[in-house]
Amino acid sequence: MTDVERLLRSALVPVDPPGTLGARLEDTLSELTEAAAGELADWELGAMRDPRNWARPASAAVVGGLAAGALIVVRARRQHRARHARGLTALHRSVDQVAGDVRRRLGR
Numbered sequence: 001m002t003d004v005e006r007l008l009r010s011a012l013v014p015v016d017p018p019g020t021l022g023a024r025l026e027d028t029l030s031e032l033t034e035a036a037a038g039e040l041a042d043w044e045l046g047a048m049r050d051p052r053n054w055a056r057p058a059s060a061a062v063v064g065g066l067a068a069g070a071l072i073v074v075r076a077r078r079q080h081r082a083r084h085a086r087g088l089t090a091l092h093r094s095v096d097q098v099a100g101d102v103r104r105r106l107g108r
Contacts, residue, residue, distance in 0.1 A: 022074065025074060026074050026075070026078075029067045029070050029071040030067075030071060030101070032067035033064055033068045033101070035063075035064075036060040036061070036064025036065075036067065037064060037105040037106050039060035040060050040064065041106050043056075043060075071094075071098050072094045072095050072098050075093075075097060076094040079094060
């Protein structure tokens with residue numbers, strides 16, 4: 001093995017993420033979902049007649065949707081590991097949890 005190969009092998013060793021990364025990611029995604037739901041809950045339908053008012057609700061819907069989708073995936077993976085649930089079962093449980101959280105935050 002040449003020196004270059006040895007250097008590359010030592011430089012490209014996989015690094016495990018910190019143990020708290022998953023919890024921090026889930027907290028951040030939950031906060032984004034909550035903020036987007038709050039923005040949409042405060043939205044007034046009468047103000048939507050003017051297209052200049054569309055940016056905030058549209059961006060809140062996009063950010064909230066993406067954060068909720070990512071949160072579903074993160075929770076499904078966590079449940080899959082914790083309970084050894086099948087992929088679709090864990091995904092279904094995560095969708096139910098996130099949907100319940102969003103409904104609760106929107107007051108429905």
